[in-house]
Amino acid sequence: HGRPDKQADPPREPPRSWVTQQRHGEADPSHFPEIHRFLVPAGCHWNDVRQAAVNVGTALQQSLQEIERANPDTLFRVFGSADWGNKEKFSDELLKDLIEGFSQIRLGNSAVSTDVLGDAYEYLVAKFADVTRRNKAGEFYTPRSVVQMMVEILDPQAGESIYDPACGTGGMLLGAIEHVVRKGGDPRTFYGRIYGQEKNLTTSAIARMNLVLHGIEDFQIAREDTLRNPAFTDPSTGGLATFDCVIANPPFSLKEWGRDLWEADPWGRAQFGIPPEAYGDYAFVQHMVTSMASTGSSRMAVVLPQGALFRKSAEGAIRQALLEKDLVEAVIGLAPNLFYGTQLAGCVVVLRHKKPEARKNKVLIIDASRLFRKGRAQNFLDQEHSDQIVAWYRGFENVEDRAKVATLDEIKKEGWTLNISRYVLPPIGQDIPPLPEAVDAFKTALADARAAEDHLRKVLVEGGWLQ
Numbered sequence: 360h361g362r363p364d365k366q367a368d369p370p371r372e373p374p375r376s377w378v379t380q381q382r383h384g385e386a387d388p389s390h391f392p393e394i395h396r397f398l399v400p401a402g403c404h405w406n407d408v409r410q411a412a413v414n415v416g417t418a419l420q421q422s423l424q425e426i427e428r429a430n431p432d433t434l435f436r437v438f439g440s441a442d443w444g445n446k447e448k449f450s451d452e453l454l455k456d457l458i459e460g461f462s463q464i465r466l467g468n469s470a471v472s473t474d475v476l477g478d479a480y481e482y483l484v485a486k487f488a489d490v491t492r493r494n495k496a497g498e499f500y501t502p503r504s505v506v507q508m509m510v511e512i513l514d515p516q517a518g519e520s521i522y523d524p525a526c527g528t529g530g531m532l533l534g535a536i537e538h539v540v541r542k543g544g545d546p547r548t549f550y551g552r553i554y555g556q557e558k559n560l561t562t563s564a565i566a567r568m569n570l571v572l573h574g575i576e577d578f579q580i581a582r583e584d585t586l587r588n589p590a591f592t593d594p595s596t597g598g599l600a601t602f603d604c605v606i607a608n609p610p611f612s613l614k615e616w617g618r619d620l621w622e623a624d625p626w627g628r629a630q631f632g633i634p635p636e637a638y639g640d641y642a643f644v645q646h647m648v649t650s651m652a653s654t655g656s657s658r659m660a661v662v663l664p665q666g667a668l669f670r671k672s673a674e675g676a677i678r679q680a681l682l683e684k685d686l687v688e689a690v691i692g693l694a695p696n697l698f699y700g701t702q703l704a705g706c707v708v709v710l711r712h713k714k715p716e717a718r719k720n721k722v723l724i725i726d727a728s729r730l731f732r733k734g735r736a737q738n739f740l741d742q743e744h745s746d747q748i749v750a751w752y753r754g755f756e757n758v759e760d761r762a763k764v765a766t767l768d769e770i771k772k773e774g775w776t777l778n779i780s781r782y783v784l785p786p787i788g789q790d791i792p793p794l795p796e797a798v799d800a801f802k803t804a805l806a807d808a809r810a811a812e813d814h815l816r817k818v819l820v821e822g823g824w825l826q
Contacts, residue, residue, distance in 0.1 A: 363554060363579075363591035363600030398429040409462060415454040416443035433571065435582075436564040480572045484528050484565065500527055500699055501608040501662070506534040508745040509606060509660045509707055512689075512752050517544035519552065519603035524585040524646055526555030529566035531606045533573055546575065553578035554602065556585045586642050587617040589626060591650075599626050601652040605659035611701055612664055613639030631680035632673050640667040641677045644708070648686065651712055658688075658711040665692060665706050668777040679775040682722070682767060686710045689723040689752055692779040694731035696738045704728060706779075709752070722770060723755050725762045726783040760785065 403422040411418040423438040443449055465471070484500065515521055515535045523531045532555055536546050553575065557563035563582040570578050581590030591600035616639030621629045628649045634641040640663050651657040667674065668690065681687055688711045695704040730744035751762050763782040773781050792800070819825035 363593060363602075397426065397434060400425045400429050405462075409458055413451060414444070415451045415458070416446065416449045419443045419454065419458075433567055435567075436560055437568045439561065439564070480569055481530075481533075484530075484569065501530055502697060502699075502740065503530065503534070504740040504742065504745050505608075505662070505693075505697065505707075506530050507538075507742075508740065508748055509662075510534040510538045511745070511749045512707075512709055513604050513606060513658055513660050515539060515604045517548040519549075520554070520652075521549065521552065521604045521606070522554045522591070522600075522602040522650055523607050524556050524589075524605070524650065525607045525609040525643065526557045526566050526580065527562055527608070529555060529569040529580070531608070532566075532578070533569065533575070535604060535606065536573075536575060549575075550577035554591055554600070555580045556583060556590050558582070558584045584617070585646060586613075586639065587620055589646065599628075599646075599649050601650055601657070603652055603655060603657050605647045605650050605657075606661070607643065607647060607659075608662035608698075609640070609643040611640070611698075611703065611705070612637070612666070613642075616642050618642075631684075632677040634677065635673050638667070638670070638674060640664065641674050644681070644710075645677070648681070648710060651710070653712060656711075656713065658709065660707055660709050662698075662705050662707055664701075665704050665779070668706060668708075668779065675775060678777065681710070682770060682775060682777075685714065685720055685767070686712070687722050687777075688714055688718060689725065689755075690777050690779065691725045691748060691752070692728050693740070694728050694738050697731065697740055699737070718755060720767045721755075722765050722767070722777070723752065723762060724765055724777065724779055724782045725751050726760070726779050726785070727751075728779075 403425045408415070408419050408422050420441075420443040423443075427434045427436065427438060443454070481503075485503070509531070513535070515538060517539050521532060521535045523529075526532060532553055536549055536553070539549070540546055553570070555563075555566060555578075557566055557580065560582055563580055567578075567580045570580070579591070583590045589599055592598070593600045614637050616634075616636070618633060618636040621633050621642065626649065628642075628645045630649070631645060632641075634645075644661055644663070644667075647659045647661055651659055668678075687708065689707075689709040691707040691709075693705050693707065696702045698705055725748065727744070727748050730740065730747060731738040732741050732744075733739075751758060755764060757763055761783065765782050769782075770777070816825065
């Protein structure tokens with residue numbers, strides 16, 4: 360598979376190296392345009408803003424806008440739409456104090472590594488997701504423990520291409536790169552091989568900044584609706600670009616996702632059927648399958664609501680086709696309330712074009728619903744839980760009450776459902792009382808309930824609420 364083509368992106372000069380910066384020492388680096396990873400127009404440097412005596416917010420805003428315009432591929436809308444010129448919110452005195460405060464902090468490459476800047480940015484993104492949990496945080500942020508678990512399962516290798524069609528703030532892409540770095544690989548082998556698409560303009564800008572601040576160079580984040588207008592194509596085939604690793608956490612059961620366009624999808628993504636308009640889950644799955652390279656060891660992992668494992672009609676037919684093609688390698692049921700914006704239990708489905716011989720015509724079904732740490736407003740998947748899931752996946756064998764290797768014949772007998780409870784039964788508790796004791800306890804509880812009902816009726820009658 361060749362390098363994907365994106366019409367909107369003209370060829371770019373390779374970024375200037377970090378080494379170039381060191382030649383100039385810590386002299387004011389703003390005077391050396393050749394060391395910048397981005398074009399900073401004259402009059403838009405930090406010191407220019409710092410020297411503004413009045414209308415500081417306006418000077419800051421104009422500088423940010425000019426820098427965005429000068430770097431449309433990488434910095435489009437990354438500085439957001441804050442009205443820095445609004446003096447009721449941001450007085451000159453307040454902004455001067457803020458700017459001087461930042462000016463005292465050395466943020467040059469010799470003082471702060473990209474790891475520190477990147478981690479700080481990721482921390483802020485996570486905090487923002489936490490604050491906006493009840494709104495739509497789930498659409499742009501996946502808990503990092505879930506990302507790490509999915510990346511460990513896919514096990515991307517140095518030099519492979521990585522694609523996230525619903526990339527949010529870029530966490531999955533970063534997770535894949537960090538996985539290779541943890542194993543001693545060089546992140547530069549990914550340059551030119553990192554691709555993401557995100558529908559939301561602001562979120563796609565955050566993704567670009569997230570990668571930039573982690574020191575990642577030469578990537579493409581496209582701002583467009585993946586299901587309606589996929590951004591990455593392969594000129595040599597005329598079809599969608601294909602990748603070694605495809606990973607995503609798309610919006611759960613997206614409504615009005617563009618079914619009408621898939622009646623005659625020019626990219627051939629509806630090869631297994633057209634999902635219903637009210638559930639876009641299998642539209643994303645089929646887009647990702649089409650985006651997997653047909654050669655080599657291409658694989659994908661996708662987060663779905665568990666309803667996608669057993670819903671029937673069109674979705675059932677698509678699921679059956681994916682199973683009959685022997686693309687589905689593993690299904691991992693997760694605990695409820697792990698994801699922002701929904702209390703539903705999600706699952707991770709792993710698909711692979713060419714399974715190892717020992718895994719052909721089999722699907723590993725894992726019940727990880729009891730692996731979580733309970734939080735006040737949300738549950739958490741901790742490192743130990745993630746490690747256990749990955750170990751079960753790699754072992755690919757039956758584990759009592761936790762995992763089942765189901766053959767395609769067994770799944771066919773179950774009507775092609777992947778409902779986890781059909782294959783992995785929850786453990787029967789060891790403290791179940793003998794039947795006579797259970798009957799006595801039931802009779803006692805029933806008598807207590809009736810007594811409480813009688814008391815409630817008496818209170819309501821005495822209060823005049825009930826005749």
